[in-house]
Amino acid sequence: MLRVRHQVGGGSEVLFAEEAEVPEAGAGELLIRVEAVGVTLPTVRKVRELREGSEPVSLGGEVAGTVVATGPGITGVTGFTPGERVTGLCFADAYAEYAVLSTAMTSRIPAGVGAVEAVALVRxxxxxxxxxxxxxxxxxxxxxxxxxxxxxxxxxxxxxxxxxxxxxxxxxxxxxxxxxxxxxxxxxxxxxxxxxxxxxxxxxxxxxxxxxxxxxxxxxxxxxxxxxxxxxxxxxxxxxxxxxxxxxxxxxxRAIATGKPALYERWLRELWQLHAAGTLRTAVHEEIPLAEAARAHALIEERRNLGKVVLVP
CATH class of the missing domain: 3.40.50.720 (NAD(P)-binding Rossmann-like Domain)
Known part of the structure; x- marks a missing residue:
């Protein structure tokens, strides 16, 4: 699969694309085929905080796509099954064609809602x-x-x-x-x-x-x-x-998602309801190919974005 990572070296900072093995879902996790990645300001700032000579690091973000595999103990417990469309926050290697999500940070995408719209809305x-x-x-x-x-x-x-x-x-x-x-x-x-x-x-x-x-x-x-x-x-x-x-x-x-899951779920239900009613509208600045992640980061660093910047594998 294609994956984008970051490395500091030679006096420059680089977001580079590479081929990598498809990851596996562990306990309490889902493996999804990624359709959209929402670029977050914390990730952009994390990249800038790295020092010369740092090892390549993974990049987190919001992702949306289709479940292709579940980790041990998932099916029948949470109800997530292969083929479902979901969105969630990925803390490692979100900039990739496949990503692993914790079920605690994952929600289903309602019928009729696109992946790009989902990553612009949920988190x-x-x-x-x-x-x-x-x-x-x-x-x-x-x-x-x-x-x-x-x-x-x-x-x-x-x-x-x-x-x-x-x-x-x-x-x-x-x-x-x-x-x-x-x-x-x-x-x-x-x-x-x-x-x-x-x-x-x-x-x-x-x-x-x-x-x-x-x-x-x-x-x-x-x-x-x-x-x-x-x-x-x-x-x-x-x-x-x-x-x-x-x-x-x-x-x-994240503190709400992990510390108060019932409240997190209630807010999530309300969010989809408000979106369906037209009370909340998403704003997407641009859909950018995954391999051009550096351009997406530049948009946010330079404060030129109007709404969400989304990477599309």
Missing amino acids: SGLVARGVHEAARAEPGESVLVTAAASAVGTLALQYAKAGGAGRVVAAVSSADKADFVRGLGADEVVLYGDADWGGPYDVILDGVGGDLLGPAVRALATGGRLVAFSSGGGTVEAYELLLRGASLIGFQI
Whole structure:
């Protein structure tokens, strides 16, 4: 099978394609024939953090495809069987023609939904759902979403609208994204470099992190909640939170999937229902051949994507 991996060496960073053996599903796992791979920001950042001389590393991501084999003890226990179409989060060797998924991070794709649409919806939609839950967002409150043109951001905007937010504001890196995010429900648009983000806000959902955490905290209203869900790190001055009586909350969907599986399943059912009803629309920037994974990473690194970037084997 074709597989894409990453290596640092010779003064350059390389995503390279190679032939590899088809993996085998272990206990609690499924082997799928991959039809689409969703590129995630954490994976892109992981690549950039590697050092000179690093061994080739596997790349994680969201995948969708067809089950071709099940690991020991799967059939008859979870109901997953060969031939079913599924999607899930793969933490190793997702950039490949075949991938292994843990059943805890896998869900069935409803009839009539394509693989590309599934990888654009499921993980990003669950994160968007989760950050709104973590923020305890109430109808009528003001909500600011950073990285609003990203896969998660586009769905977070729509969740805020569907939840009855009084004002939904999108924060983006450049003005050329304004029409795009307005089309997904944003009432207003601000740029990261603006001196005034138009606050204060009751809720801020931050998918960027790093240097943006400071201005995000300063844009909170009294009693406001900032939910940080990016892999970008960053620090916050405790005094800024104390000054506003505000809260900083961290969120990670993997913690919900593994620690609260019943809640994860309920959110997943709700997600498909909202999608079927047209309340949540996916946005796919481009479908890119698997062998051109470097181009997909560049789109995200340069903040040029509008929605999900998808690799297609």
